[in-house]
Amino acid sequence: MAMNTQGRPSAPLHTPDPGAYDDTFSGSRGLDQAEPLIFERQTYDKSGVDFEAPKGKPSRLGALERTDDLGLPGLSEPEAMRHYVRLSRKNYAIDIGLYPLGSCTMKHNPRLNEKMARLPGFSDVHPLQPQSTVQGAYELIGELAHWLMTLTNMPTVAMSPKAGAHGELCGMMAIRAALDARGESHRRRVLVPESAHGTNPATAVQCGFFCDEIPAGPDGRVDMEAFKGKLGDDVAAIMLTNPNTCGLFERDIRAIADAIHEAGGYFYCDGANFNAISGRVRPGDLGVDAMHFNLHKTYSTPHGGGGPGSGPTVLSAALAKFAPLPFVIKDGDSWRMVEDEADAKAQGAEPFGRMVAFHGQMGMFTRAMSYMLSHGADGLKQASEDAVLNANYILARLKDVMTQSYDGLCMHEALFDDRFLKDTGVSTLDFAKAMIDEGYHPMTMYFPLVVHGAMLIEPTESESKASLDRFCDTLEALALAAKAGETERFTAAPRYAPTKRLDETRAARQPVLRWTPASADTKAAE
Amino acid sequence: MSTRFTKDHEWIRVEGEEGVMGITAYAAEQLGDVVFVELPEVGKTVSQGDELAVVESVKAASEVYAPVSGEVVAVNEALEGEPAKVNESPDAEGWFVKIKLSDKSQLDAMMDEAAYAEHTK
Amino acid sequence: MRYLPLTDADRAEMLDKIGVDSVDALFEDVPEKARLDGTVDLPRHKSEMEVERQLTRLSRKNISASEAPFFVGAGAYKHHIPSSVDHLIQRSEYLTSYTPYQPEISQGTLQTLFEFQTQVALLTGMEVANASMYDGSTACGEAVLMACRITKRSKAILSGNLHPHYAAATHTLAKYMDIEIKDDAAKPGGLDDIAADIPDDVACVVVQNPDVFGQVHDLEPIAKAAHEKGALLIAVFTEAVSLGLMKTPGAMGADIVVGEGQSIGVGLQFGGPHVGLFACRNDRNYIRNLPGRLAGETVDADGRRGYVLTLSTREQHIRRDKATSNICTNSGLMTLAWTIHMSLLGDTGLRTMAQLSHEKACELADRLSAISGVELVTDAFFNEFTLRLPKNAADVVEALAEKGVLGGVPASRLYPGKGYDDLLIVAATETNTDSDLDAFEAALKEVL
Incomplete structure (x- = not known):
């Protein structure tokens, strides 16, 4: 038989001691390529973009022309491709595996959305083009607004906020404007549950309010007695996430809404967890006055390594007229953008101001619209139900080996704490890092603050049962390993990630926030 | 005079009219690696319980309260470059602030070493 | 339902494991009155083909920048x-x-x-930069708040030639923060004399360069005047490509530099998502007061270099009501697009792109201002200039659009009711061809 030299067996003849060769000569490890910073290539004489030659006419910049170089290196296209592709491989992503970050709704990002957002009629259009040339863009904003208002049973939606936190600012500023209009500017106290996202108190303060924390009751929900005790004529609003950050629906939400209204305040609902109820429960039916959406959570626009977000904010009848500029209206047969105060006043509005240069995240509107049209009313409802079902399935499978923080069912995310790790020498952080070795992105850790060593798992509706089973099998095995004293497995984790644990203390004590030639020299000298 | 402690984990040691204060070893241990300490300006007048400084680790920021009323007469500038001193030597080199006391009787209600040890059990 | 992996059999099995009869039982905490019986009143799900058809139909109602000779700028530029x-x-x-x-x-x-942070710092001539803000206008507002924290003062002066939307976004952000903001008067083709009269208690002066009318300015005298009063100079730009040719704001003495990065890598996007650039001095007081995220260098347990998010105690998820800003999600993917495009350009490519944009604008300005009755208002500019027309500029823009030319932004759209009805703001970039310039010149002659 002829020996094909390409067909030699690839199995090693013997397995060397794994500790024998600590590192490779190149610094790369198989598919994980070591990749320097672009600045370290020192390629200042090339570019990956070809242009026609300038004519060399004299400049008309006054005396403001720059003579020195900026020091920006250039890469040819193949070099750039390789650099950014190599770096990309050091990232975990939804497309790689289950990404159970609680309160982040890491669901599948349909590629139809991407295709639609790139239609030149949406992506290659200027926000200040003549209004007659962008009627389709206005119509899309109007259509998405209609879906968002219908899903919430609310009369108005402000479309311009750029992200969830920006939407919070929009809602809280509308509340402030409404209080000022009522002549009740003295209302400055905002009630915020201690389990709230950090953006809530940060936002309240940016509106000139101060925060008063409401403790959680033993069931992980607002302590009604404590809440009622805090009501008074200086209360501006309550900011409440529902379902809350413990993954629980606030059962008393109607009573909370009634009580805050009776006390003369408003009800801001943080919509970060809307994926649990979208298409199934309408916040307008719960007494909400303002709620932002996170289109990048609930409606699948990509998370993009940390944005862009988009935070349209629905407003109740009491707040509607204070919505910020600009906004789209249907004027006869055509659409129009109301851009200035005089025009807005003519429409009966009293905008609290303008939040941003143009009119919001069009690219995200297109993606969200594509997602919503794809799902329809029936699919959005099914998606919420599946999200809640998936979370409860995880809870049911893991509650005997991990510790569930609050008894009963959950909504779209399951909250565990670190009691099951007691006396194991393994912390929530260690447990999370061991998940990395198992091929999973960890859950949200140490949040919410109301339970010790929190682990908040949100699977979303995008996971199959088989995927959930594999995940639960893994977490179960890890929990048992921790209890069996395999401490090293956790404290030394991650072992199989592109880097070991990183020294965050050093990063904060001696901040290095950019590359400099000097820092490069220092390294060479070491 | 011996060291006195607050329930919020500050210590103060008074010599004459002045007291030197910092956070306890227990607090430093709970915080983890301290990466930054924000200190008040010298000359500032504080009342007992006022926010006096902020101590930060990588993932947490905690307010430090004035254990007594008085005037800030010195701050430990060495902490700016070496916040690790708070972990390494919380009760000596890692001191925060020197205060000229306006009411020494406030010390009477504070814990002594034994009581504080009991408090952190 | 192509996006939902669970089958009915899966659902039944899972409900069984959970120990409930139906999905409804999972929603038992929702008040009964608020539980919807059916679905909301919206259409049912659609196939990819149907969605694509519907959205493509909508998109075709818009004229895209690549379909027409295109000269619209005023805060967003086609490159x-x-x-x-x-x-x-x-x-x-x-x-x-x-x-x-x-x-x-x-x-x-x-x-x-x-x-990205390093490139932004190099581009602006500053020492450090953050990991992005939503866009230029919100970055501008955040810079004013930051200047107030740094100086412990609560007044700001905005140049009248700052993009009015930036000024408005800044007013909104500062509205309830007990910060007093003074707007100087706009001066097309010049600059309000902001340096002349800076009071002692001002935290910052905010100047855009090139300004909203396209005029370029030497910021050095303004920086000097501000610094003499203990105030900071916040330099703003809306056209990042201008820095390919111009002195950096850092070199002219700016303390904080903010701007819109959309020109590089991001595109027009009908106004968003864009990317806000934010750079400042490398001073502890500045860095600790920065809004938004920061990436920093460190090492891992094996001593290998790596990067982490750092100095997070400034941020809302840790500092809550004492955070420097409420910003959480920023412009992640847009920073990536920006950084890739900038890496491809490098100094060489950026300078060429800027040079071409400048040359096209110069040629266009000469040709248009040679038309009878048209006057060039801005005498020193980068790639955007302002014309005084013998007719209402808003009407002219509509008439030009009917002739298939997207010919700029009427100043009255940015400054309604301020008497700028005859001013037209025109931008050119390297994407404009000779025939685009011909078409604009011919159309404007016809319309006037």
Whole structure:
């Protein structure tokens, strides 16, 4: 038989001691390529973009022309491709595996959305083009607004906020404007549950309010007695996430809404967890006055390594007229953008101001619209139900080996704490890092603050049962390993990630926030 | 005079009219690696319980309260470059602030070493 | 339902494991009155084909910038973006990851953020930059708040030639923060004399360069005047490409530099998502007061270099009501697009792109201002200039659009009711061809 030299067996003849060769000569490890910073290539004489030659006419910049170089290196296209592709491989992503970050709704990002957002009629259009040339863009904003208002049973939606936190600012500023209009500017106290996202108190303060924390009751929900005790004529609003950050629906939400209204305040609902109820429960039916959406959570626009977000904010009848500029209206047969105060006043509005240069995240509107049209009313409802079902399935499978923080069912995310790790020498952080070795992105850790060593798992509706089973099998095995004293497995984790644990203390004590030639020299000298 | 402690984990040691204060070893241990300490300006007048400084680790920021009323007469500038001193030597080199006391009787209600040890059990 | 993996059999099995009869039981905490019986009143689900048809139909009602001779600017500019940029940002590992909370499996995002911060610092001539804001206008507002924290003062002066939308966004952000903001009067083709009269208690003066009318300015005297009063100079730009040719704001003495990065890598996007650039001095007081995220360099347990999000105690998730800003999600994917495009350009490419944009604008300004009755208002400019027309500029823009030319932004759209009805703001870039210039000149002659 002829020996094909390409067909030699690839199995090693013997397995060397794994500790024998600590590192490779190149610094790369198989598919994980070591990749320097672009600045370290020192390629200042090339570019990956070809242009026609300038004519060399004299400049008309006054005396403001720059003579020195900026020091920006250039890469040819193949070099750039390789650099950014190599770096990309050091990232975990939804497309790689289950990404159970609680309160982040890491669901599948349909590629139809991407295709639609790139239609030149949406992506290659200027926000200040003549209004007659962008009627389709206005119509899309109007259509998405209609879906968002219908899903919430609310009369108005402000479309311009750029992200969830920006939407919070929009809602809280509308509340402030409404209080000022009522002549009740003295209302400055905002009630915020201690389990709230950090953006809530940060936002309240940016509106000139101060925060008063409401403790959680033993069931992980607002302590009604404590809440009622805090009501008074200086209360501006309550900011409440529902379902809350413990993954629980606030059962008393109607009573909370009634009580805050009776006390003369408003009800801001943080919509970060809307994926649990979208298409199934309408916040307008719960007494909400303002709620932002996170289109990048609930409606699948990509998370993009940390944005862009988009935070349209629905407003109740009491707040509607204070919505910020600009906004789209249907004027006869055509659409129009109301851009200035005089025009807005003519429409009966009293905008609290303008939040941003143009009119919001069009690219995200297109993606969200594509997602919503794809799902329809029936699919959005099914998606919420599946999200809640998936979370409860995880809870049911893991509650005997991990510790569930609050008894009963959950909504779209399951909250565990670190009691099951007691006396194991393994912390929530260690447990999370061991998940990395198992091929999973960890859950949200140490949040919410109301339970010790929190682990908040949100699977979303995008996971199959088989995927959930594999995940639960893994977490179960890890929990048992921790209890069996395999401490090293956790404290030394991650072992199989592109880097070991990183020294965050050093990063904060001696901040290095950019590359400099000097820092490069220092390294060479070491 | 011996060291006195607050329930919020500050210590103060008074010599004459002045007291030197910092956070306890227990607090430093709970915080983890301290990466930054924000200190008040010298000359500032504080009342007992006022926010006096902020101590930060990588993932947490905690307010430090004035254990007594008085005037800030010195701050430990060495902490700016070496916040690790708070972990390494919380009760000596890692001191925060020197205060000229306006009411020494406030010390009477504070814990002594034994009581504080009991408090952190 | 193509996006939902569960089958009915799965659902039944899972409900069984949970120990409930139906999905309804999972929603038992929802008040009964608020439980919808059926679905909301919206259409049912659609196939890919149907959605694509519907949205394509809508998109065709718009005229895109590539379909017409295009000269619209005033805060967003059409530049060429290499194909590789959009390909790379659609890689799953970038597109479908989130904020790099777990650095060991987020080095791709973190290293690109570190590169982004370095590039922004180099471009602006500043020492450090953050990992982005939503856009230029919100970055401008945040810079004013930051200047107030740094100086412990609560007054700001905005140049009248700052983009009115930037001024408005800044007013809104500062509205309830007990900060007093003074707007200087606009001066097309010049600059309000902001340096002349800076009071002692002002935290910052905010100046845009090139300004909203396109005029360029030497910021050095303004920086000097501000610094004499203990105030900071916040320099703003809306056209990042201008820095390819012009002195950096850092070199002219700015303390904080903010701007819109959309020209590089991002595109027009009908106004968003864009990317806010934010740079400042490397001073502890500045860095500790920065809004938003920061990537920093460190080492791992084996001593290998790596990157993490750092100095997070400034941020809302830790500091809550004492945070420097409420910003959480920023412009992640847009920073990546920006950084890739900038890496492809380098100094050489950026300078050429800027040079071409400048030359096209100069030629266009000469040709248009040679038309009878048209006057060039801005005498020193980069790629945007302002014309005084013998007719109402808003009407002219509509008439030009009917002739298939997107010919700029009427100043009255940005400054309604301020008497600028005859001013037209025109931008040109390297994407404009000779025939675009011909078409604009011919159309304007016809319309006037």
